[in-house]
Amino acid sequence: MSELRVVEICAGAGGQSLGLHLAGFEHSLAVEIDETAAQTLRTNGKRLGWDMTVAVGDVAAVPERGEKFDEERHVWNPDDHVGIDLLAGGVPCPPFSIAGKQLGTSDERDLFAWAVELVGRMRPRALMLENVRGLSMPRFAAYRQWVKDRLKEHGYWSDWKLLEARDYGVPQLRPRFILVALRDESDARHFNWPEKTPYVGGVGDSLYDLMRVHDWAGAEAWRETANKGIAPTIVGGSKKHGGADLGPTRAKRAWAELGVDAMGIANDAPHPKVHTRDHTPKLTIDMVKILQGWLDDGDYAWNFEGKKTSQYRQIGNAFPPPVARAVGASIRDALTGKGRLKDLAETEAEVMQHEPIYVALKEADGPRTAKELIRAAGGAIHPSDFEQRVGLLSRDFDIKTDGEGEARTYMLGAFKGFVGQDDHGRHLAFARARNRIS
Template identity: 30%
Template sequence: MKCVELYAGAGGLAMGVHLAGFEPQAVVEWDKWACDTIRENGVCGYPLVAGWNVHEGDVRAFDWESIGEGIDLLAGGPPCQPFSVGGKHKAHDDSRDMFPATVDIVRRLRPRAFIVENVKGLTRSSFANYYQYILLQLTFPEVGKRNSEDWLSHFHRLQKEKASGKAIGNGLTYNVVPTLVNAADYGIPQKRERVFVVGFRADQEVEWSFPKATHSFDALLYDQFVSGEYWKRHGIKQLPIPEKHISRIRKLGMFPPDTLPWKTVRDALVGLPDPESTMAKIFPDHRFQDGAKVYPGHTGSPLDLPAKTLKAGGHGVPGGENMLVREDGSVRYFTVREAARIQTFPDGYRFHGSWTETMRQLGNAVPVMLGRIVAASVAEKLALAQMQQLASTPVKAKGVA
């Protein structure tokens, strides 16, 4: 199946989509450093990105007519700064808002499905109307904004369109499913909450829901403080039971959870030596970065929980979160390789640029394995829809004109 990747960054979502069986026809990203990361891995023969058709530039300037027809999936994460808690919260007034461009590309390519990822901040109450506006535009991409309309007027017209029911089946429409997801619930060693908006073209007649969570905090507590398997696995002495979870752990002893345990920072870093040791040199991108400090609101990630959300950038607010809390309570920055592990990039994948630049790429990335999980569930539905359509197509008998 064929796909197109927008706002590819360092390739996290694109790699996940490729692992799910899609072949990228174009991978578009405006940032030079991120493009260099993908290109250099391709040149080195890294299998997941070898041969990718990488285009450095604005998606609005790309020649979409060159792609042709028959795109099965469009995937991408439009820049999140307009909606990020750490941003200026301008939404539609922010020049970096690329949702209008995304809708336009959906209209042009008419993919059978799309996956759009963005920050949790998109669902904030202050953006409620604009969030619904985005969903309606993706539902009816051909009902475009008129020259005389502002976004609110267009929003109201789209609402009327949906209420009337006339647009359904009379043009390009999508069945859109938005879901707020915590990556830790899917085996990613990071508490990273993101919005996924998945749409299937209406003529595919697909009923889809987000994959069921496979991991949980309760299962981690059980693994650590009921069975004790967590500590045995890592060959260390069990830590004291946290007082605030004592009653919860007692209940788990009677009613064990049916999910897998959340993966922790310690789980993610298995096999990586301390970055200040001589052994660290054999791992690419695993160099110690000095200067980590704790300050109010920025205390780093404990070893025995999933990491806090990695943020784009180095020092300051992002860097204050991109830290590991050592067993003695001191802190240090995650190395690029450690951050890549937390974002489930494979060890053979290298990053281009300085520590600050590569941490920005990683902070903006979609975890590779979360992308694979979502894309695989979409691929399954698309394959089934294709089989059903083929089965219902009449076959002409031989010799019949």
């Protein structure tokens, strides 16, 4: 058994769990809000002999530091895992999703900032959080800088990187934005983002054996069509929406070009009697598993609990196991001193863009006018863009203003994100939406 232990929050059905296990980590605890996904974790963990507890419920329902654990109010206790080797999680994506409203801190599901605060309490050797590409965009530049700054205050070096699943053996276009933080400088100097191991082929190659399992006569022709590309991003969706399908209109068009009917999930592959001409097959659960990285390989064998729609959501919302394995292996090598030794500045990701007005506000020692802030930001921002930038900042930060016209001043107030406050609006909003959160 590995000596490296991990606590995983927002664990889902186990994509990240399996990847981290294959990378050399053993789970001490996994926390997940969806009971069916948690049962999937339990079932597979038991089959693989994992020494893991699975806690079910709101991951943020924890006792205050030093408070006694209460089974009626709390789901788990971070104090039981202080000094763990790795704290990992796939915190909810909707607050940052391009397909959504990108509400950030205003979304009751936003747990990214809370997870960062958890680092200060648990003091793990390493942190790994994954999310959607939307978090890497300019809209969240100040949010990202807050995360970096807060981790630095906790004593952690950190870096972001946008990784594409197809670059790590997954037959799908699935960009994921990854945050890695390390407590000790010696560990950080041994961390390197994983080398690419691209998937070679197309959807047809990856699913051909499953598509022809019943000797469907159209399998060969379908394979040729489906090999025009790899899969679009699989969208698991949530309990707020209906049954399983393969994404919004644009994604459905992309699936159609690959010879796939994206209007649902089939119970079985096509049978011999299915008319070959003009038949566009739907994917099965087993096919979606392969496209999401549960490859046709003994290492990635995984069984899902629940009915078809639940299984599809569990798969579609997962972190592809091969990607989690690749990043996990890089963290393992850092913690064991096996990674290539380097200067820390070498790993600063290109996607880490600063929001200059946020930086100017943060460094100011009092209220400043727009002209003063633009000058402090290097003068590259046009005055006509200033208010728009401030408006975006005000979504995630309290911006205090005073005065009118050119004399109007601005000052950076509190971060609006949920970091564990008892009086935060997240609690009421979460309680109201509890049955629709997955």
